[in-house]
Amino acid sequence: MSSQDQAPYVAACPECDATQQTDSPNEIIDFYRRHYRVTGHDIKIKHADTDLDTGITAQDLKGIIRQLEEHHQNGVPVGIIAAVMNERGLSVKETLDQIHEIRMGGGLYEPQDDHLCAF
């Protein structure tokens, strides 16, 4: 596949050759969960729609989710959060671990599956 055919979201495992290309950011998360369950490997997002970061000035995960909510009123897809955090050097697993931690502290809620809002 040439780069011109590249899907909006591309993720790959740094430890083996598994890759996923998709139009839907949350399919990246599904790919990570399947791959992690079978292999224990973390994945990195290779490519994501680049305008995701536009207007995101927050540094912390919760603040970033709050800013992304302006464009995702019914909750920010976890895959988009992972893509933005990937730009900041976090792997998908690291992002999901942080989300879990903040949720346990009551800072986030999930209005629908795999979509998050900040309190």
Ligand SMILES: [Zn+2]
């Ligand atoms: Zn792998």
